[in-house]
Amino acid sequence: MDNPYGKILSVPGAPGFVAAGFVARLAHLMTVLGTVFLVSSVTGSYGLAGLVSAAYALTYSVVSPLLSRRVDRQRQGRVLAVTTVANAASRAGFLAAVQWGGPSWSLVLLSALSGGTMPAIGSLVRARWSHLLHGSPLLHAALAFESVVDEVILVAGPIAVAVLVTGVDPMAGLVLALVCTVAGQTALALQRGTEPPVVEAGLHGRGTALTAPGLPLLMGTFVAVGTAGSIIDLGVVAFTEEHGAKAASGWVLGLLALGSAVAGLWYGARPWSSPPERRLAATLPLFTGGTLLFAVAPGVVFLFPAAVLLGLTMAPALIAGFSAVERYVPRHRLTEGMALVTTSLGIGISLGSATAGKVVDLWGPRAALVWAGCWAAAAALTGLLTARRLRRATPAAEERERARTG
Incomplete structure (x- = not known):
C-alpha cells in the first residue's frame, strides 16, 4: 500500500x-x-x-x-x-x-x-x-x-x-x-x-463563509466536541485523585491522545467513497459512547478502555468536519471557513474548562464526566443535523463550475 x-x-x-x-x-x-x-x-x-x-x-x-x-x-x-x-x-x-x-x-x-x-x-x-x-x-x-x-x-x-x-x-x-x-x-x-x-474581487462581495451550507451547524458540532473533550481532561484528573491514583490521569490522557493520533493516521491513509458529512454523523455516536464510558466507570482501571475508544473516534470526527468545510465552503472564503470551525473548537474547549471545575466542586468528578457525555450527545445530534443539511447541498466546486458554464 x-x-x-x-x-x-x-x-x-x-x-x-x-x-x-x-x-x-x-x-x-x-x-x-x-x-x-x-x-x-x-x-x-x-x-x-x-x-x-x-x-x-x-x-x-x-x-x-x-x-x-x-x-x-x-x-x-x-x-x-x-x-x-x-x-x-x-x-x-x-x-x-x-x-x-x-x-x-x-x-x-x-x-x-x-x-x-x-x-x-x-x-x-x-x-x-x-x-x-x-x-x-x-x-x-x-x-x-x-x-x-x-x-x-x-x-x-x-x-x-x-x-x-x-x-x-x-x-x-x-x-x-x-x-x-x-x-x-x-x-x-x-x-x-x-x-x-x-480570488478575483468580484467573488467576495459582502458575504461571509457563514452562509455556506451547513457551516453554522458544523460549528455547533465542533463547539460540543471541544466542550466534551475539555471536560474529560479535568474530570479524569479529579476522578483519579478521588480514587487515590492521581498519577494515572497522565497515562489515561496520554492514551487518549495517542489513540487519536493513531486513528487520524489510519483514517487519513484510507480512501473513502462516502461524503465527509456522512462519516462525521457515523463517527460522533461512537465518540459519545466513549465519553459515556468515562461517566459510568466504576474505577480508575476502566478509564483506560474508555480512553482508547474516545481517542479512536476523536480525530476521525474532526478530520471529517474539516473535509466537509473544504467540500462545501466556496474557495474564496475557505480560510475563513476553516478558521470558524477551528475557533468553534477552541470556544468549546474554553467552555468546558470554565464549567468543569464548577461541576466538580459542586457535585463531584462523576457529575463532570456525565456533563461531558451530555455535550458529546449534543455533538452527535448536531452532526446528524449537519449531515442531513449537507445531503441536499451542492459541493462548492460543482457550484462554481455550474456558475461558470451558465
Whole structure:
C-alpha cells in the first residue's frame, strides 16, 4: 500500500509550510497555559491568571476568523506581515508589564491584544494544502495529517511550558512562545510559492463563509466536541485523585491522545467513497459512547478502555468536519471557513474548562464526566443535523463550475 503521507510531504514546498505552521501553532497553545503559570506565580492570584488567559482566548476566538476573511481577500503573506509585528509587540509589552508590576487592567488589555492579533495558523496551513491538492485524493490525507499535528501540539505544548516554568523561569514559557510566533509566522509569510492565490474581487462581495451550507451547524458540532473533550481532561484528573491514583490521569490522557493520533493516521491513509458529512454523523455516536464510558466507570482501571475508544473516534470526527468545510465552503472564503470551525473548537474547549471545575466542586468528578457525555450527545445530534443539511447541498466546486458554464 502506498504511503500517502510520504506523497503529501514530497509536494514541493510542503515541508516548509508544515514546519512553519507547527512552530507558529505551538506558540498559540503555549500562551494560554504559560500565561496562567506566569501571572499566578508573580501575583499569587489564580483568579487574575484565569481572567488574563481568558482575555487572550476570547479575543482570539472573535478576531481570528476576521483575520482569515482578510486573508481570503488579500493574501496570507500580507496579513501575516502585519499580525507578526503586532502580535510580537503585544506579547513583549505583556511580558514587560508583568516584569515591572503593571496594574491588573494592563495585563488583561495586553493579553487581549495578543489574542486579537494571532491568526488561525492551522486554517492558513489547511488552505495551502487545499490549494496544492484540490481535487486530489491526497487532500484527505493532508487534512488528516494536520489533525495529527494538532494532537502532537496539544501534548507537546503543555509539556514544554511545564518544563520551562518549573526548570528555568516562570517567564520562560511565554518568552519561547514569543520566539515561536515571530519565527513561525515570518517563515510562513515568506513562502509565497505555496500561498493560495487571491480570488478575483468580484467573488467576495459582502458575504461571509457563514452562509455556506451547513457551516453554522458544523460549528455547533465542533463547539460540543471541544466542550466534551475539555471536560474529560479535568474530570479524569479529579476522578483519579478521588480514587487515590492521581498519577494515572497522565497515562489515561496520554492514551487518549495517542489513540487519536493513531486513528487520524489510519483514517487519513484510507480512501473513502462516502461524503465527509456522512462519516462525521457515523463517527460522533461512537465518540459519545466513549465519553459515556468515562461517566459510568466504576474505577480508575476502566478509564483506560474508555480512553482508547474516545481517542479512536476523536480525530476521525474532526478530520471529517474539516473535509466537509473544504467540500462545501466556496474557495474564496475557505480560510475563513476553516478558521470558524477551528475557533468553534477552541470556544468549546474554553467552555468546558470554565464549567468543569464548577461541576466538580459542586457535585463531584462523576457529575463532570456525565456533563461531558451530555455535550458529546449534543455533538452527535448536531452532526446528524449537519449531515442531513449537507445531503441536499451542492459541493462548492460543482457550484462554481455550474456558475461558470451558465
